[in-house]
Amino acid sequence: MTTARTWAVALTGVDGHLVEVEADMSNQTPEFRIIGLPDKSLGEAVQRVHNACKNAGLDLPRRRLTVNLSPASLPKHGAGFDLGIAMACLAAGGSIEARSIAATVHIGELGLDGRIRPVPGVLPAVFAAAQGGFETVIVPRGNEAEARLVPGVEIRAAASLAEVAVWHGADVEAPDVEAVEVTTAVHTRGDSLDLADVVGQEDAVDALVVAAAGGHHMLLSGPPGAGKTMLARRLPGILPALGEQEALEVASVRSLSGEAVAALDPLPPLEAPHHSASVAALVGGGSRTARPGAIARAHRGVLFLDEAAEFxxxxxDALRQPLESGVIEVHRAGFTATFPARFQLLLAMNPCPCGNHGVRGAECVCPPMSIRRYSTRLSGPLRDRIDIDLQVNRVAASRAMAGERGELSTAQARDRVAAARARAASRWKGTRWRRNGDVPGTWLRQGPHRLPSVTRSPLDRALERGALTLRGYDRVLRVAWTMADLAEIERPGIDEIGRALHLRRGLPR
Structure with a gap:
């Protein structure tokens, strides 16, 4: 046999593309070449495959060996093709059965000693193989747990190249070797924070429940120590648990980030990048391979930007496009990677650089121009995409030291949110929307759920005066519908419109 074929997977964002790995051996000057638009790390697979085969007792014949990765026009990145290249080469040389590898997808990086190392992105790669109709996928043993999250596929986990070769009919001994484990930290849960720990911020807690129930974006403004971060970190805990498909999407993004994924986590993720984070850290990217940034890692969860004015x-402004479309695109020379990015945005900021502007009993040392400049760090278009703009004040010392607990616990808030979302999902049944925050404004202004003119009158006046844009008008309507769902009434009245407008303007009570 001089020609053999097997399969691997190329990842572009979270999208996997099946790649046919062809190996051809000819009686010419010994040479080993890889063609088909490989990147530098993939081009170095020549030496890795050669040494791994030799140390596994599977020497390649000294002949000209050409490996083609098809389709040739698709960019290929990373070392996850090593195992597939090695299998195709060994089959071309007659060491293993070509028919066996032709129906199998191989994923894994080879060490020089023949061990198979884990690679990022195994979960979306196996998912792509399943969608392509393949029934067997061989993965590194360190990635076995996340690979088995994809149903309907036979997963065979291997620790060494010799072990895989024996499966395909090689006449070698497969020694017991210690599997290489994933070295990155496992994603930690944050569901131990209770909303009852928040004392003296009843208005902020109510607004947080509204944001969770409708999937609304929120801005918390207030001095240091008012509890903005404390509130923000409790938002994921009151969100409904992720469904199986949603949890799989979140796990796929984590796998691409290099995190260890052992099981599907139903808790919505919380991403809180530091205010010194660059645009690439938020959006994602990389010179050779596109890695997801904080925006993509917050998919189906919460993106919390503390000290937002310091970003x-x-x-x-890079947040504006994904807030509208629910996806983030990373453009690089030769390829474009698309990541899902449907998240809730939660911002927190101080009123001024020193944090004391407008605080009773505190002295603000910031000049007026500095205060004005600080308040405009969030651009108008970004503010226009915020549904709830709430001012949070410091809690009185007497309440903070009294040892009391908040009236609403995380479990109670989660039940209220789930009930409100169920009512919204029932209303929008037959459409692709399930949350009020996702419904287009035209459906609320012109569709069958249009409110009477008397109910809309405060909004209409604000729009005529220029106090609201049309986008802001739609966002107030969405919040009002969420308030109606929480109040268990059929549709919002003028009270719900007024409260939603109040939260939109960010006025203190």
Missing amino acids: SRVAL
């Missing part, structure tokens, strides 16, 4: 203006 660069360019980084903040």
